Amino acid sequence: MLGLKKLVYASVIGFAALSASAIQADECNVLTATGNSEYPPYLWRANDGTKALLGANRLIFDELARRMKVEIQLQDVGSWARAQDMLKTGRIDLMAGAFYTVPRIQYMDYVYPAFLDTTSVVWTKSGATVDYSQRDDLKKYSGVTVINNSFGQEFDEYAKKELELSYVASLKQAFMMVNRGRAEYALYEKNPGLAYAELLGVAAELNVLEPAISSEGLYLTVSHLSKCNTGKLRGQLAKTVQEMIADGFMAKALQQGLKDWAAFPHK
Structure with a gap:
């Protein structure tokens, strides 16, 4: 009798495990994803009221879904800080583009290799006298960047210790602070910054300083x-x-993202 009870118990446990696996397999035919929606040509919001996300990363995720035979729902969840929080709390499965940092590996798994690369630079107001040829030159100036934005682990640690930085919710706010003289420089990625400066109509009023502060890979990540x-x-x-x-495909997607952004109605 005891042996029969054990057999029944084991069968129940086994059935429950199989049922759970089947449910998980079914649910995971649909994955949710998000990213930085102020990040052209990689990702940006449509302006038709649909909250759709466009850009190179959208093309890449659509192709990933096609090749893997799953559905990936790319969602606009708001600011870059909120997108990271959504992944951190498990409300979103995938991140469409993130730099590698130690704090982030506490809540997301990185998929290797990086699918694209991008450089981050110093932005100043046109005509401003910011003497810059290396990162230590920034110590004597006040800067601004976007909340929870990263420039790679090494530069993030340096900036935290050595630079006077303010943090704002959006790139628009950062550029406006520089343009209005409330900050002497901004830190942000080069291609997305150039694209967004055009959208805001301030491209002619901002300068990009060389050399770049960092060059980092963009990774696909999965929420823990x-x-x-x-x-x-x-x-x-x-x-x-x-x-x-x-x-x-990745290189072609980036080139298409650049073309799509150039043709995008910015006004």
Whole structure:
């Protein structure tokens, strides 16, 4: 009798585990994703009231979904800080583009290799006298950047210790502070910054200083708290990303993102 009870108990446990696996497999045919929606040509908001996200990263995620035979819902959840919080709390499965930092690996898994690269630069008001040829030169000036934005682990640590930085919710606010003289420089990625300066109509009023402060890879990441975060999923993502890099899709997506942004109605 005892043996029969054990057998029944084991069968119940086994059935429950299989049911849970089946439910998870079914749920994970649909993945949610988000990213920095002020990040052209990689990602930006449509202006038709749909809250759709456009850009190179949108093309990349659509192709990932097609090749992996899953649905990926790319969502605009608001600011870059909120997007990161949504991933941190498991309300979103995937992040469409993040630099590698130690704080972020506490709540997201990185999929290797990076799918694109980007450089971050110093932005100043045209005509401003900011003497800059290396990062230490920034110590004597007041700067601004976007909340929770990263420039790579090494520069983030340097900036925290050495630079006088204010943090604002959006790139628009950062550029306006520089343009109005409330900050002497801004730190942000070059391509997205150039694209957004055009959108705001301030491209002629801002300068990009060289050299770049950092050059970092953009990674696809998976929330630690996503119910879909398994070794199998991460392996599939890594394999597909590598294939898309090898066959030139990533480079083509970036070029298409640049073209789409140039044609986008900015007003």
